[in-house]
Amino acid sequence: MKRIYVNEKWCLGCHLCEYECAFANSGLTDMVRALKGKTIHPRIRVEDGEEIHFAVSCRHCKDALCVQSCISGALTKDESGMVRIDREKCVGCLTCVLVCPYGAIMPAPDGHAAQKCMLCTDNLCGEPNCVKHCPNNAIVYEER
Amino acid sequence: MELFVHGDYEVVRNPDLCIACRVCERQCANEVHWYDETAGKMKAYSDKCVNCHRCVCLCPTHALKIVKTDDTYKINANWNNATINEVYKQANSGGVLLSSMGNPKPYPVFWDKMLVNASQVTNPPIDPLREPMETKVWLGKRTVKIERDEKGRLKNTLAPQLELSVPVMFSAMSYGSISYNAHESLARAAEELGIYYNTGEGGLHKDFYKYGKNTIVQVASGRFGGFKGYLETAAAIEIKMGQGAKPGIGGHLPGAKINEDVSQTRMIPRGVDAISPAPHHDIYSIEDLRQLVYSLKEATEYKKPVIVKIAAVHNAAAIASGIARSGADIIAIDGFRGGTGAAPTRIRDNVGIPIELALASVDARLREEGIRDDVSIVVGGSIRSSADVVKAIALGADACYIGTAALLALGCPLCRSCHEGKCNWGIATQRPDLVKRLNPDIGYKRLVNLVTAWNHEIQEMMGGMGINSVEALRGNRLMLRGIGLTDTELSVLGIRYAGQSL
Numbered sequence: 001m002k003r004i005y006v007n008e009k010w011c012l013g014c015h016l017c018e019y020e021c022a023f024a025n026s027g028l029t030d031m032v033r034a035l036k037g038k039t040i041h042p043r044i045r046v047e048d049g050e051e052i053h054f055a056v057s058c059r060h061c062k063d064a065l066c067v068q069s070c071i072s073g074a075l076t077k078d079e080s081g082m083v084r085i086d087r088e089k090c091v092g093c094l095t096c097v098l099v100c101p102y103g104a105i106m107p108a109p110d111g112h113a114a115q116k117c118m119l120c121t122d123n124l125c126g127e128p129n130c131v132k133h134c135p136n137n138a139i140v141y142e143e144r
Numbered sequence: 145m146e147l148f149v150h151g152d153y154e155v156v157r158n159p160d161l162c163i164a165c166r167v168c169e170r171q172c173a174n175e176v177h178w179y180d181e182t183a184g185k186m187k188a189y190s191d192k193c194v195n196c197h198r199c200v201c202l203c204p205t206h207a208l209k210i211v212k213t214d215d216t217y218k219i220n221a222n223w224n225n226a227t228i229n230e231v232y233k234q235a236n237s238g239g240v241l242l243s244s245m246g247n248p249k250p251y252p253v254f255w256d257k258m259l260v261n262a263s264q265v266t267n268p269p270i271d272p273l274r275e276p277m278e279t280k281v282w283l284g285k286r287t288v289k290i291e292r293d294e295k296g297r298l299k300n301t302l303a304p305q306l307e308l309s310v311p312v313m314f315s316a317m318s319y320g321s322i323s324y325n326a327h328e329s330l331a332r333a334a335e336e337l338g339i340y341y342n343t344g345e346g347g348l349h350k351d352f353y354k355y356g357k358n359t360i361v362q363v364a365s366g367r368f369g370g371f372k373g374y375l376e377t378a379a380a381i382e383i384k385m386g387q388g389a390k391p392g393i394g395g396h397l398p399g400a401k402i403n404e405d406v407s408q409t410r411m412i413p414r415g416v417d418a419i420s421p422a423p424h425h426d427i428y429s430i431e432d433l434r435q436l437v438y439s440l441k442e443a444t445e446y447k448k449p450v451i452v453k454i455a456a457v458h459n460a461a462a463i464a465s466g467i468a469r470s471g472a473d474i475i476a477i478d479g480f481r482g483g484t485g486a487a488p489t490r491i492r493d494n495v496g497i498p499i500e501l502a503l504a505s506v507d508a509r510l511r512e513e514g515i516r517d518d519v520s521i522v523v524g525g526s527i528r529s530s531a532d533v534v535k536a537i538a539l540g541a542d543a544c545y546i547g548t549a550a551l552l553a554l555g556c557p558l559c560r561s562c563h564e565g566k567c568n569w570g571i572a573t574q575r576p577d578l579v580k581r582l583n584p585d586i587g588y589k590r591l592v593n594l595v596t597a598w599n600h601e602i603q604e605m606m607g608g609m610g611i612n613s614v615e616a617l618r619g620n621r622l623m624l625r626g627i628g629l630t631d632t633e634l635s636v637l638g639i640r641y642a643g644q645s646l
Contacts, residue, residue, distance in 0.1 A: 010583045012171070019165045019204055031205050035163040051577060135202055136583045 001081035002143050004044075004119065004128055006055045010138035011046070013053030017130035017139055018042040021057075024120055024129035041109045043117040044130050044139075055130070055139055058083060058104040058117040066096035066105055066116075074113075082121070087113050146236045149229050150215045153195040155188035161207035162186055168199035168208060173566040173578055196559040198568035230489075241489035244562035244572070246389060246481040246526055246548055249493050253481075254500035254633070255532045259642055261623045263610035270612050272603035278613035279599055279606075281311045283380075283520040283542055284449045284473045303473055304449050306380055308543055309338035310599045311614050312533060314591075315478075315524045315545035316362050316384065316453070318346025320397050320406045320418070321485030321562070322551075323579040326571045329554055329587030331355035336588070337595050340379060342545075345369075345395065345420060347409040353377050360451065363440065365394055366420035368410040372443060380474070381440050382451040383433070385424070388482030388525040391455030391496045395420035396486070401565055401574050430466035437471045449473035456480060456502030456525060457495075461509035468510055468519045476545060477502050479525025483548045485572055486563035499525040500539065504637045507540025507619060530601035539637065540619040553594040554587045622646065 019035060021042035026034035044057035060083050067075045067083060074089035075096055085105075090113035096105045097114055108115040119141075120128045131141040155176060164186050169177040174192045177199060179185075193210065200208045217228055230241055263269040270277065284305035291299040314330045321344065328351075334341040335358045342360040347369015352359070356377035363370055364384035375381055386392065397406075397418040407414040427433050437450050452467045453476035454460065460477060467475050479499025484492065503523050510516040523536050524545030533544050552558065555569040562572035570582030602614075611617050625642040626634050634641060 010580060012577075012581055014167050014170050014202065015165065016167050016202065016204060019163070019167070023204075032161050032163060035165070037163075133204070136581060137586055138583075 001060065002119075002141055003060055004057055004117070004131060005140050005142065005144065007138050007140065008052060008054045010136045011053045011055055012136055012138065013046055013048050014135065015046050016133055016135065017044050017055050018046060020129045020133040021117075024123050024125045027123065029124075039109075041106070041115070043104075043106070043115055045103070056102055056104055057130070059102060060119075065099045065101065069095045069099045071095060082119060083116070084118060085114060085116055090114055147232045149232050149236075150213060151191040151193055152213060152226075153193050153210050154190040154213045155193055155199075156209050156211055157186060157188065158207045158209075159185070161205045163205055163207075165204060167202050167204065171198050171202055171568060173568050173573075173575070194559045194561040194564070195557070196561065196568045197557040201557075242486055242563045243484075243489040243492050243560060244486055245483045245558055245560040247493050248560065251481075251498065253526075254498055254629075254637065255528070255535055257626055257628050257633075258500075258535050258624045258637070258639065259627055260531070260534060260538070260605060260609065261625070262608040267610045269610050270607040272600075272607040275607075276612060277603040277607060278615070279310050279602055281308050281543055281614050282306065283308065283522065285519065286517040304447055306340065306449055306474075307338070308340070310595055310602070311537060311541075311543040312527075312595055312598060313339050313360070313522065313543060313545050314341035314550050315482075315547035316342035316344040316360075316382065317485075317547055317551075318344030318362075318368075318397075319349055319409055320346040320401055320574070322572055323567075323570055323574060323582060324349065324351075324405065325579055325582040325584050325587065326551075326554060327352060328584040329582065329591060330550065331358065332584060332588035333591035333595070334358040336592050339595065342382060343369075343378075345384060346397075346406070347411060348374055348377065349405065349409045362453075363436075364420055365422070365424045366418060368412060368418060368420070371411075375440065375444050375448075378448065380449045380451055381444065382453055382476065383424075383436060383440070383472075384453045385427070385433075386453070386455030386457070386478070387484060388455045388478030388480050388496055388499070389484035390487040390491045391457050391480070392422060393488070393491055394422040398565075403574055406574060430470050433467065433472075434470040441471070451476050451522070453478060455482075456497045456499050458497060460497070460502040461505040464506040464519075464521075465509055465513055465515070468513075468515045472519060474520045474522055474542075475506070476522040476524065477506060478545070479523070482525035483551070484562075499523050499527075500535075501633075501636050503536060503539050503541055508638055511540075511619075530598035531605065533598065534602055534605045534617070535624060537614060537617050538620050538623045539639075540621070542618060549594065550591060553590045554582060555590075 021044045022040035023031045023034050028034040046055045064083050072089050072091045074086045092112045105114050105116040128141050131139045176188050176193045180187050195210045282305040285303035289301045330341040340360050345362050345364035359378045360380045361378035362382045399415045399417045450472050451474040452472040456479045480496030520542040522543045523541045527544045527546050567573040570579050621639050624639045626639050627642045
């Protein structure tokens with residue numbers, strides 16, 4: 001399965017991916033309208049150390065702890081291997097947030113459900129927007 | 145007290161578009177942008193801005209632009225703003241003014257005053273997509289003697305050659321002046337394109353020995369990083385006598401830029417300034433130059449061509465004649481608009497001559513003396529496009545060096561601040577957090593794209609002239625006509641005026 005990978009060597013910590021993610025999932029076609037004056041809730045987060053930067057999003061684990069721990073069946077693994085979340089089924093218990101070892105699932109801004117990266121299959125982009133706009137090819141979408 | 149000198153450029157932010165993502169702030173090594181938390185707004189200290197366009201390029205909503213400041217002293221055609229500011233800066237510091245990249249002053253650009261011919265009716269143009277079009281060139285001595293062995297078979301007496309798939313090479317830029325990632329990009333692109341890149345006088349990093357087949361190593365007045373292995377790895381050896389951006393002076397890499405890697409590659413102590421003297425202290429005549437040429441040939445068993453690079457200066461033709469007789473295989477001439485990682489401003493802006501004129505006079509002189517075949521001529525110093533390459537070849541060059549154009553392909557915005565060591569594009573810096581901004585996987589592809597595109601254009605222009613190989617274009621000055629040139633300029637360039645037939 002093609003996944004999003006981050007090459008730490010090339011990640012500059014510019015945080016553009018976070019804004020591109022928030023824009024992609026805003027449902028709007030204009031970035032300024034989507035993001036101006038708003039607090040963003042991206043599904044990818046850049047972790048910054050002193051000189052190290054690393055963008056983290058869902059790894060779509062083979063044995064996904066979040067899927068195993070989901071009490072409502074909202075988190076599933078589809079035939080391609082992608083971990084999906086069904087907002088309608090999610091009861092907002094946030095167990096998945098607790099168990100994810102990467103911190104890649106977080107509460108959605110409305111607080112009633114969890115949210116996670118679905119490789120931009122759940123929005124208008126069709127391909128991961130963070131990958132498309134990474135200025136240094138640090139975030140890649142590939143088969144490994 | 146230091147007089148405040150206003151910056152040349154101002155950051156203009158469209159408040160309707162800025163989403164305060166702070167990407168500009170994180171990407172600016174000059175610390176221009178900052179986030180005012182109380183106001184919830186991005187702000188900028190324009191005085192620190194070098195106009196490198198990193199923020200403009202990365203701003204996701206295109207909210208930024210950089211404009212020339214309209215702050216001005218009283219308008220004065222003689223004492224303009226830049227001139228006054230330079231006096232203030234020198235009165236503040238007591239130092240020599242430093243600059244980077246090529247001469248930006250409005251001197252005439254002769255490439256733009258030459259027009260290329262095309263075929264009509266009697267000698268039809270050639271379509272390079274349908275018919276063969278040769279852009280491969282060989283650099284080196286073209287003199288051969290007919291000699292036979294005892295069995296009567298012809299001996300190969302051709303001197304070693306460089307084979308180029310396109311008449312373009314990446315010019316000398318040292319590791320130190322540019323980053324590891326910039327070097328890797330150039331090396332990988334040269335390998336893929338079947339051309340050469342040049343180490344400059346910085347030695348060759350141990351990781352790049354594997355690109356030796358496509359490497360020209362430089363031996364300059366500081367002799368940094370040179371040893372037998374360095375010479376043997378390379379495809380050719382270049383003796384640097386001068387550089388177009390700073391003829392007559394040497395180089396100075398500040399100790400701050402000499403980190404562990406640069407120190408090992410240059411074979412000099414860490415943190416100590418690397419000074420290249422103005423002259424080679426063992427070369428004061430053509431005879432001395434000949435000794436170095438043959439020392440290098442001897443060390444490499446006469447298997448590699450030796451290039452001698454000079455800056456384009458008033459006596460370039462006579463100097464080139466001497467070089468051709470020194471045993472060198474290739475002469476490289478660097479015009480006064482050539483780039484640099486750091487040069488005194490006065491030297492860069494006032495010393496040397498345009499490459500077009502130097503090339504024309506060198507080629508004419510060598511032909512007059514019947515020694516043109518003893519050497520190939522490579523020219524650099526602001527070759528900006530494939531059209532410049534075509535015109536250079538028609539004036540008599542065998543190939544061109546590109547440095548600035550190559551850096552532009554890597555993202556360089558020509559902000560001319562290399563000497564400050566804070567290149568926001570990861571090119572002219574050794575700061576690890578900045579160097580990583582240039583991913584060679586992207587960089588080398590952009591270089592390959594550039595040269596590939598130029599190759600297509602060279603083929604199109606040659607096809608239009610009804611010429612199907614670079615060999616047939618070389619020195620073919622009848623393919624050029626001048627426009628807006630004086631009689632003297634036409635005679636130096638050796639071309640006719642537009643409208644004049646054969």
